[in-house]
Amino acid sequence: MASIFLSYAREDRRRTEQLARGLEAAGHEVWWDRHVHAGLRFSKEIDAALRRADLVVVLWSKSSVDSAWVQDEAAAGRDSSRLVPVLLDRVEPPLGFRQYQVVDLTGRRGDSTAIHRLVAAVAEKLGGTAAPRQEKPPYLRLPQRRLWQATAALLLIVAAAGIALDVLRSGGAEAGPASLAVLPFKNMSAGEPYFAEGVAEEISDQLAREPQFRVAGRTSAALFKDAADLRDVGRRLHVAYVLEGSVRSAGNEVRVNVALVDTRQGMQLWAQDFRGSLNDIFAIQDSIGQQVANHVRKELVREALPGTMKTSGEVYSLYVTARSLLENREAGKIAAAVDLLKRAVKLDPNYAPAWAQLALAMQLDKYYGHANEPNYGPSLEQQLRVAEHAIALAPKLGEAHAIAGLFLLGNAAADADQIRRGRQELEQAVKLDPNDATAWYWLSDQRMIELDFDGALEAIRHTASIDPFFVFSERLPFLAWDMGNRDEAVQFLDNRIKNHPDLYIREWAQAQLALLHNDWSGAYRHVKAARDVAPPDARVDVESRMAPILANLGLFEEASRYAPAFYIEMKQGKVPSTMGEVLNKWSVHPLEFWLHDTEEPRLVPRVLVNGGNTRALLMLYDRAFSSPENMTQRYSKIEFVDLAPMLAIAMQQAGRTDEARRTLALADRLVDSAIHRGRTPVGIQVIYSRLWATLGRKELAVQTLQRAVAQGWRPADGEMQKVTDEPGYRSIRTDPRLLRIDAIIGGDVARERRELLAAGA
Numbered sequence: 001m002a003s004i005f006l007s008y009a010r011e012d013r014r015r016t017e018q019l020a021r022g023l024e025a026a027g028h029e030v031w032w033d034r035h036v037h038a039g040l041r042f043s044k045e046i047d048a049a050l051r052r053a054d055l056v057v058v059l060w061s062k063s064s065v066d067s068a069w070v071q072d073e074a075a076a077g078r079d080s081s082r083l084v085p086v087l088l089d090r091v092e093p094p095l096g097f098r099q100y101q102v103v104d105l106t107g108r109r110g111d112s113t114a115i116h117r118l119v120a121a122v123a124e125k126l127g128g129t130a131a132p133r134q135e136k137p138p139y140l141r142l143p144q145r146r147l148w149q150a151t152a153a154l155l156l157i158v159a160a161a162g163i164a165l166d167v168l169r170s171g172g173a174e175a176g177p178a179s180l181a182v183l184p185f186k187n188m189s190a191g192e193p194y195f196a197e198g199v200a201e202e203i204s205d206q207l208a209r210e211p212q213f214r215v216a217g218r219t220s221a222a223l224f225k226d227a228a229d230l231r232d233v234g235r236r237l238h239v240a241y242v243l244e245g246s247v248r249s250a251g252n253e254v255r256v257n258v259a260l261v262d263t264r265q266g267m268q269l270w271a272q273d274f275r276g277s278l279n280d281i282f283a284i285q286d287s288i289g290q291q292v293a294n295h296v297r298k299e300l301v302r303e304a305l306p307g308t309m310k311t312s313g314e315v316y317s318l319y320v321t322a323r324s325l326l327e328n329r330e331a332g333k334i335a336a337a338v339d340l341l342k343r344a345v346k347l348d349p350n351y352a353p354a355w356a357q358l359a360l361a362m363q364l365d366k367y368y369g370h371a372n373e374p375n376y377g378p379s380l381e382q383q384l385r386v387a388e389h390a391i392a393l394a395p396k397l398g399e400a401h402a403i404a405g406l407f408l409l410g411n412a413a414a415d416a417d418q419i420r421r422g423r424q425e426l427e428q429a430v431k432l433d434p435n436d437a438t439a440w441y442w443l444s445d446q447r448m449i450e451l452d453f454d455g456a457l458e459a460i461r462h463t464a465s466i467d468p469f470f471v472f473s474e475r476l477p478f479l480a481w482d483m484g485n486r487d488e489a490v491q492f493l494d495n496r497i498k499n500h501p502d503l504y505i506r507e508w509a510q511a512q513l514a515l516l517h518n519d520w521s522g523a524y525r526h527v528k529a530a531r532d533v534a535p536p537d538a539r540v541d542v543e544s545r546m547a548p549i550l551a552n553l554g555l556f557e558e559a560s561r562y563a564p565a566f567y568i569e570m571k572q573g574k575v576p577s578t579m580g581e582v583l584n585k586w587s588v589h590p591l592e593f594w595l596h597d598t599e600e601p602r603l604v605p606r607v608l609v610n611g612g613n614t615r616a617l618l619m620l621y622d623r624a625f626s627s628p629e630n631m632t633q634r635y636s637k638i639e640f641v642d643l644a645p646m647l648a649i650a651m652q653q654a655g656r657t658d659e660a661r662r663t664l665a666l667a668d669r670l671v672d673s674a675i676h677r678g679r680t681p682v683g684i685q686v687i688y689s690r691l692w693a694t695l696g697r698k699e700l701a702v703q704t705l706q707r708a709v710a711q712g713w714r715p716a717d718g719e720m721q722k723v724t725d726e727p728g729y730r731s732i733r734t735d736p737r738l739l740r741i742d743a744i745i746g747g748d749v750a751r752e753r754r755e756l757l758a759a760g761a
Contacts, residue, residue, distance in 0.1 A: 002126055003052060005077075006030060007058045008032065010063070011061070012088060016032060023119060025115075026119045055077070056076060056084065058083065060088065068251070087103065087106055103121040180240070181215070181224070182244075183224060183233070184221070184222050185247045185256070185258075187247060194321040194322075197222075198322075199320055201323060203243070210293075218467070223469055231263050231265075233263060237499070240264060241262060243261075249317075253275070253276075254284075274287065281316055306395060306396055309394060318341065318343055319344050321337075322336075322338075322341045325337040331369035334365045335369055345358060353394075355386055355389050358386055387404040398428075405424075405429060407422075409422035437467035447459055449637055451670060451673065451677065453679060460479060464492060477490075477493050479681060490516075493516075511526035518752075520553055521756035551563070551571040554753060570607045590623035621650075627662075632666065640667060641688070645728035647660075649727055664694060667691055671691060682713045683713060685713075689701045689708070694730075721745070722742050723745070724739065
């Protein structure tokens with residue numbers, strides 16, 4: 001018997017089902033998109049079924065002749081000589097299919113004559129006659145209705161038992177938000193997948209705004225886009241349901257196939273095919289959201305955002321494609337996204353989401369594509385105006401507030417009022433959209449800068465709970481560990497080690513866990529293992545993490561394989577031979593030195609001060625900032641506190657004694673305010689200790705450092721490996737207690753170096 005693929009229009013579903021039953025009764029295996037197996041990929045199975053079918057039966061009707069999807073499926077059958085065309089209505093088949101003899105079923109609605117004609121046509125196409133119906137064994141000879149009733153009763157008993165077991169296991173029915181992951185939709189059209197993935201992101205965001213759902217972050221969900229077993233996805237993402245699907249577009253027509261799977265049982269709860277024009281996309285999204293809610297027994301709140309939040313299909317297509325292009329932060333894709341978003345806002349100047357994404361895209365284009373071109377593109381102020389325009393159009397659009405906050409806080413020339421407003425914008429963003437993992441991260445970053453460590457931890461917890469595999473969620477374990485929440489840190493990393501789909505990320509999480517325990521040799525082995533299994537475009541980044549571990553263990557020759565000589569010399573405490581050339585580069589754009597996102601801004605001042613080259617440090621300071629107060633406005637406050645002792649030493653040596661005192665006093669006030677605000681991470685306590693030693697509070701400085709060492713603190717990259725080499729401890733470097741601390745750290749380093757060399761570095 002044959003395997004038959006049925007191609008039809010959704011409006012003809014009832015007639016299709018009748019014909020399918022007739023073909024099955026004749027002994028054929030019939031596939032149509034109602035028969036998707038539980039837990040499998042919806043779009044992938046459709047294509048696979050079309051490829052493996054012996055015949056493609058196409059049902060031409062008033063609805064299907066204009067459908068690009070039916071035409072595509074018919075073309076696949078025609079081009080492989082497997083086509084059996086059937087006429088349901090009195091219409092002409094599309095061009096390219098009119099020369100084929102059709103099975104005329106017009107006027108017949110699934111009666112026995114129609115089914116007999118179709119079965120005969122299939123048999124003729126196969127080169128034989130219709131097969132006689134096989135006799136069933138006596139124990140299966142139930143009347144069809146009774147057989148259906150018996151099967152249904154059995155299924156109800158099994159389902160009831162499963163539900164009861166779930167309730168017993170959990171102690172009750174799911175009362176809280178339903179946990180859900182929306183996987184990137186498959187692209188079933190020619191070309192790139194960005195539109196399909198963008199549609200999935202929009203549906204994910206829509207559901208995430210509903211308090212009835214806890215939706216996994218987009219970054220984490222995207223890692224499982226090719227997963228075969230959705231039960232495994234549920235286990236790794238800790239979600240009860242997965243929504244997957246596919247998108248096919250042709251001209252102005254769009255078709256979205258979606259399926260909702262219960263990951264605990266691996267059962268498909270619902271699947272549907274939505275078709276319409278691009279202008280229908282918002283109705284399709286709303287319908288999908290409502291169907292998901294119905295099948296997990298939740299009601300949607302449906303609080304519409306004020307402002308222009310809907311647009312034409314063409315503008316929507318440009319917007320979601322651009323948004324998806326921005327995800328990978330690749331220069332070429334970001335530039336393409338900027339062009340698409342500019343077209344979108346030109347076509348619809350009132351569509352707020354496109355304006356918000358355009359503001360972000362312009363900033364990303366400058367940062368990733370033209371970092372060495374200071375005058376490229378619109379200024380930060382101009383980008384801010386674009387974000388503010390989005391807010392004016394839609395005051396409750398959270399992402400617009402988040403982007404505006406990012407720009408306000410990222411402006412090196414911002415005054416105190418702008419910084420305050422930037423913080424308020426981020427606070428407003430997470431209030432309007434509490435499921436925006438990126439906005440929570442930006443807020444955590446700002447709270448860290450302002451020495452609000454409890455607030456920073458609370459914000460990064462939100463990021464990690466929404467999107468646990470998001471790269472910026474990695475701040476959580478280190479901050480939680482330093483704040484004394486060690487079980488939380490271990491639990492986060494343990495989840496990555498067990499559940500992240502990428503082996504190299506699992507190895508990196510193992511390395512992070514080892515670093516928390518000061519197991520540097522173990523950390524190196526795991527980073528090296530991560531390098532060996534990393535994709536090619538990630539290998540350089542992973543290798544850059546190997547150098548600091550080796551250098552911190554005194555293995556400078558080995559570290560030089562992965563880092564420039566400039567860095568290795570500084571780690572040895574030397575002023576690099578090329579320092580003059582590097583300082584020249586930084587003097588042209590001095591803020592690049594202070595805002596550089598590597599450890600250099602922390603390591604260079606220590607090397608310069610210890611090497612007696614304080615004039616070079618002051619040159620970098622003077623060209624970037626007009627005063628200590630100005631530095632705290634344009635720079636991280638905690639970094640300012642860290643650098644204050646070194647700046648004060650340099651200022652004193654240059655005869656700028658009053659400015660040195662002001663610098664230390666300002667840092668002291670910031671520390672006092674932070675201490676009264678809440679807890680302080682262990683590593684930050686050491687920074688305070690160095691400041692207090694410089695201010696002459698020697699006993700407080702030593703006791704604070706001793707407590708930190710007892711709690712597991714060890715020098716990090718960017719710090720001197722001996723505490724007595726730290727400029728801030730100059731006044732107490734002969735204190736026996738500091739010498740004992742150096743001995744403790746030196747013993748740890750020697751032990752880890754031996755272990756690493758024994759294992760083979």
